[in-house]
Amino acid sequence: MNKIRILAVGTNEKIMQTILRLINQNPLWEGDIALSSASAKNSLQGARYDLILLGSGSDESEIRLILDLYKLHIPVVLHYGGGSGLLIAEVNQALKPSST
Template structure:
């Protein structure tokens, strides 16, 4: 079974590092982190991501622009907001995003 590729956009490098570390603890997931919308778009153009987590620092306009770009490259991608709250919430958000989907 291939890993689920997860792109995380978060404006705080220390928080991003923690999120990526937590994601990569799960053997079924592969997390890649970026700190800017431009980096997110560039990463998405070269890697097939299944899920995008958007951190608190992403405003609504940027979120909509990114969502449109990501969906044009991969119509099946899931984009969700991540509001923090520890590993339990992070894992729950990711699992919930894929509930009802076969991967």
């Protein structure tokens, strides 16, 4: 079974390290972090992701432009805190197959 690959983007390194730790604690998930849009762009060029998690300081419009540039259809979740329970719920909701 393939792990769900998550790229978490935000500018506060300490917070992003915490988010990365929470992502990687889930045995079904595997995460990377990017501390800038430029770093996110590099990551998206070199790896496959199932979800983009945007944290504090990230620029949603820049990330969406990058996704458009590379024609990537990856769900984007805005996560600005709230603890591990909220993070889990946000990821699960974003990855839930749509009923349409």
